[in-house]
Amino acid sequence: MPSPTLADKIAKIIRTDILAGELKPGQKLVVADLKERYCVGASPIREALVQLSWSRYVTLEPQKGCWVAPICKNDLSDLFDTLSVLSRILLVKSIQHGDESWELEVLTAFHRLSRLQNHSDEDWHSLEDRRQVFHHSLLDGAGAQRLCEFFNQTFNQVKRYQSYAMHQRHFTPRLDIDTHERLMKSALAKDTEQATALFEQQLTDHKQQLERALDLA
Template identity: 50%
Template structure:
């Protein structure tokens, strides 16, 4: 068995190449090709692909092979409907139970997000996506339901693949509205649970529609 450290490293490299679009949805993943690409042995490649199948970035079929997980409107809708349902519960829990440390995390994550320039010339979309991802997580981490938080984290990591797919395939910085994020933050810190949940839900739904448009255009 290969070293867990090497397997994790290979898994992260394949994961990033899927996000960046170097490995495309539906592309067959051949161990021999990946060995050459990442300059490692077959064993860590196979173990990394199994790891990525757990997070649904990779599809494995016994005796048939392995592929980058496809994208589809059906899965996108299912992911976002599930995400919106869970997020609505968690954001209200977080506002009710979150302490000062949680509030500071929300404020800090928004501040980091707001530092990204949204102009087309200077826009660093990968950094924006990572900071936005962290902002979404920080909003809900004050919630008391750890099982539901784990479910949310699983969903948002699957959604992350779709968000990156949209950017790689044409979504630009004009789709992002920093004022929307600021409003969500202010409602959360003002402890306005109903309005915060409503605004966050609208934000998630709008994002889903943007990604859907990209998928339909690429079809």
């Protein structure tokens, strides 16, 4: 695998800042400002922005400029529709093919998540990270690398909405640990119908939480 170029590294940093909400949805990205912010030249900045436009983190318009990709309910719904389709395929495959190491991965991820069931607002980064790890652990037994990568890429777009939501007043993420436990147990028991239904329910609940945050804006 070739070593990452400077543009690759800058793209990763900008992406991190977008996901963290340091660069706001709809914010114009001026090359001169980014040069100063990241202490690099214009060329790697431009290359990085092109890379990020391919993965829809930024919007490029010739002769006009570049902006952080906006957020809206239609886009959020599209993301969750994609996650719904992918997760059903992957979860069924995981239940069919998951081995003992997969089961241990799921149990470990749930245990770490359950330790945050009485989380404070300050723990929200850890909560969302552990929730994501738990959900991904359920899908990792599928043995479908490309589908998993597509799921992860799509979920990373959802992180922009999570970050935006947490900066809205009166918004607090919820963790229904009982539902997560039922999901874990049904997956390990090879109950495909219940497991896929519970996973879908959690995606729907998550989307509705984020939609409420958009309404608060």
